[in-house]
Amino acid sequence: MDDDDLLARSPTDWIRKLEPRLRDQAEHAELHDSFYSGDRRLLLVERDFRDIFNGLLDSVRVNLSRIVVDARVERLAIDGFAVDDDDGADAVDANRVARTAAAIWRRNQLDEMAGIAHLERAIKAVSFGVVWPDDDDRATVSIEDATQMVVERRPWPPYDVVAAMKVWEDDWDGTRFCELYLPDGIHRFVGGKRLAGELWVPSSVRIASGWRPAPGTDVNGRDGRNPFGGLVPVVELTTRARLLKDPQSDLYDIAPLHDAYDVTMAQLVIAGNFSAIPIHTIAGAIIRVDKDGNPVDEDGNPTRPFDKRGDRNWVSPDKDTKFGTLQPGNLGEIIKTRAEILTGVRGLSRVPIHYFDLGGTSGVGAEMLKALEGPLVRAMAAEERALGPQWARLQQLALTIESPDLARAPLRTAWADTETRADSQDADAFSKFHTAGVPLDEAMRRAGFGERAIRHAVELNAHLLAGDDRQDGLDLPTPPRRGPTTPVPAPPPAA
Known part of the structure; x- marks a missing residue:
């Protein structure tokens, strides 16, 4: 297969290829989003245990996934864009490029949206940036979710995106829409419920999976030309890319440990309520009760013969009465297990101990805290190296719309410092x-x-x-x- 074969593929071919991949990608994204949001069921719990203690299980949650993701994402902040001096760019042009890119960035509110893109990428493995001209021929940049968009890359260098598909549903009537970005332009389709007043479309021109061309488009759903000269204006934002496998969420390795940690927390709370407190026993005592089975004294008045309060003495007139205490359960093993799980989470995520336990670094000096954050800082530097060219590519697409003469400038993404200083x-x-x-x-x-x-x-x-x-x-x-x-x-x- 070569470029000509890819370009010869019809919109129907691309929908049939990309729609199943979007479903798989969305399933991966939604699973890990449930961990970050804290609204998933504990998986590592026996059915009998769940039936008895379900109320407690639902209330005992420690959202380790949110701590891990937020600790990593908060250190990713884009400070601007500069022209790479190593490529010999003219200094005046470099200034103009940087200012134009900054204006596009601010106008599209990307100071805020870039943070959201990084958060969604960390949770769901990927997020996407799309550039398209508005009615005034200015670049509009949107951030898209992994549950709604999927891309296909060229399987040889430079591995450009050759097709992208976005699918979403109308909140009002449930109608599904599809936008397909191809080198020849954008193609729009409608699926699901028929729109009010829409003409019936013969089955001969219906597209795969029930999609049909949107009103105002041609028989292939094409809606205008591609203003980027054959480039697909979609950038995939990811840091865990593989050569032959799909990217994975930052929580992929953390999720099983998150479940195990919540189970141990539930066991700790349940044990604390039912077995960690000493239980007193009484044998051989005769307790008077009324007709309803409630304890009464010699005169028939309600009483509490053996009150568990610490300031009360237990006395029985029966000589055969024996008092005892059951040995409380030992919570040490559960606490030790919880600590081992947390150690695994820290090792996999590179997030230091003071994000999970402020007391764990009590008395530690500033230099030691900096050393503890070293693995996290290096991990974030690696993410910046992966994300930087992707954001620069997005800005170059935006410059293609607003200042074509600047679009070929070798942009470099400038990041705010990831270290605590x-x-x-x-x-x-x-x-x-x-x-x-x-x-x-x-x-x-x-x-x-x-x-x-x-x-x-x-x-x-x-x-x-x-x-x-x-x-x-x-x-x-x-x-x-x-x-x-x-x-x-x-x-x-x-x-």
């Missing part, structure tokens, strides 16, 4: 790097400053070094929260 630590690191001869922008980058702060500082520093202390007419971004505001002298030449 103090302001004094950043300032000290910056001073040492710059004193050692590292250029201003690189020194700030190594010290953990974001790309916006770096760009502002470099432009402002160059302006001040030129001898003009006025900022009127400068096209500068909003000043960063931190960063130098006075000229930084050039480092001394190396000896």
